[in-house]
Amino acid sequence: MTITRPHGPEGLLTLTQTTSKELGEIAETLHHQTGRCGGFVASYEGEFFNNPAQNKSSAFLNYSIERKELVQSLMAQVSEPRLLSNIVWFSSYPTRFYLSSSGIKAMQDLHQKWAQLVRHLNFAKVELVKHKHFSQPSVVLTFQGVTNDVIVLGGHGDSINKDDDRPNAVSPGADDNASGISVLTEVIHILSQNDYKPQNTIKFMAYAAEEVGLLGSMDISGQYEDQGVNVLGVIQFDGTNYKGSKDLSMVLISDHTNLQQNMFLGSLIDTYLRTPWRYDKCGYACSDSYSWTYRGYPASFPAESRIKEENPRIHTSNDTLELSANTAIHSVNFAKLGLAYVIELDK
Numbered sequence: 481m482t483i484t485r486p487h488g489p490e491g492l493l494t495l496t497q498t499t500s501k502e503l504g505e506i507a508e509t510l511h512h513q514t515g516r517c518g519g520f521v522a523s524y525e526g527e528f529f530n531n532p533a534q535n536k537s538s539a540f541l542n543y544s545i546e547r548k549e550l551v552q553s554l555m556a557q558v559s560e561p562r563l564l565s566n567i568v569w570f571s572s573y574p575t576r577f578y579l580s581s582s583g584i585k586a587m588q589d590l591h592q593k594w595a596q597l598v599r600h601l602n603f604a605k606v607e608l609v610k611h612k613h614f615s616q617p618s619v620v621l622t623f624q625g626v627t628n629d630v631i632v633l634g635g636h637g638d639s640i641n642k643d644d645d646r647p648n649a650v651s652p653g654a655d656d657n658a659s660g661i662s663v664l665t666e667v668i669h670i671l672s673q674n675d676y677k678p679q680n681t682i683k684f685m686a687y688a689a690e691e692v693g694l695l696g697s698m699d700i701s702g703q704y705e706d707q708g709v710n711v712l713g714v715i716q717f718d719g720t721n722y723k724g725s726k727d728l729s730m731v732l733i734s735d736h737t738n739l740q741q742n743m744f745l746g747s748l749i750d751t752y753l754r755t756p757w758r759y760d761k762c763g764y765a766c767s768d769s770y771s772w773t774y775r776g777y778p779a780s781f782p783a784e785s786r787i788k789e790e791n792p793r794i795h796t797s798n799d800t801l802e803l804s805a806n807t808a809i810h811s812v813n814f815a816k817l818g819l820a821y822v823i824e825l826d827k
């Protein structure tokens with residue numbers, strides 16, 4: 481693959497040639513050495529990672545950062561107490577396992593909550609999306625834009641207890657992933673309170689059945705692919721409230737994600753959050769972002785810690801707020817990043 485940056489009105493200056501294996505490190509080096517935010521473009525020949533689908537979106541999306549005033553005014557409205565109360569609420573179901581009755585109820589209740597948040601907006605709607613092979617629905621909230629091009633902010637709503645395979649086994653999933661759903665809810669809350677009317681169509685997705693092989697997101701992304709929907713970008717929030725890496729606020733997962741969009745996120749973090757971050761590899765299809773990558777859409781996954789320092793209690797009956805000192809402090813930056821991402825991509 482070739483890493484380039486824009487040079488002249490339409491030209492590209494080649495910076496380096498590399499293999500996709502070295503991609504994460506090269507991207508990180510470029511970013512930190514040059515101190516430049518954005519401006520790099522990578523072009524791939526042949527397969528995109530292990531992705532059987534062709535990359536559908538243009539490699540030349542507008543990743544410039546030019547809506548600072550709006551982003552900063554929205555970011556200032558992020559509320560840690562509200563993030564916390566939504567984590568408390570969504571982790572109060574005994575389990576959100578995809579086969580459990582409380583897992584179905586949790587998604588129905590989330591549908592109600594999101595509908596309530598946007599009830600005054602005539603360009604917004606919320607749907608329960610049914611899946612063919614299992615009964616837990618996904619929840620999709622749409623801010624209809626001027627165009628039908630889509631920006632997706634997602635996270636999974638289900639939880640799992642890896643030590644007990646009974647459907648009703650306790651799995652509060654406070655970090656994984658009530659915290660990601662709370663971040664989405666916060667971004668929805670702030671956009672809707674500010675009557676944000678988007679240029680492109682913005683979709684918030686709480687996926688069903690991620691923990692059992694990305695079932696909900698594979699289904700939805702497959703439908704988008706079949707319908708030829710132009711997805712401009714996808715961001716995944718899966719675990720946002722556990723500070724596992726003492727020296728970092730955020731980690732961008734570099735495998736099974738899109739390099740250009742990851743660099744854009746790095747620029748957003750440097751511009752708006754000014755907080756330390758690094759790339760890390762997941763090594764496997766570790767979240768719903770993989771489903772979108774698999775379909776050929778540009779997806780990113782900002783994670784809460786390095787993979788080797790991840791929350792030791794996820795997928796157990798002890799994934800509670802205790803490990804986050806009963807606060808939502810670590811999630812605040814993720815909600816801010818969600819706002820910066822959607823506003824700066826929506827042009």
Ligand SMILES: [Zn+2]
Pocket residue numbers: 636656657718719
């Ligand atoms: Zn998760």
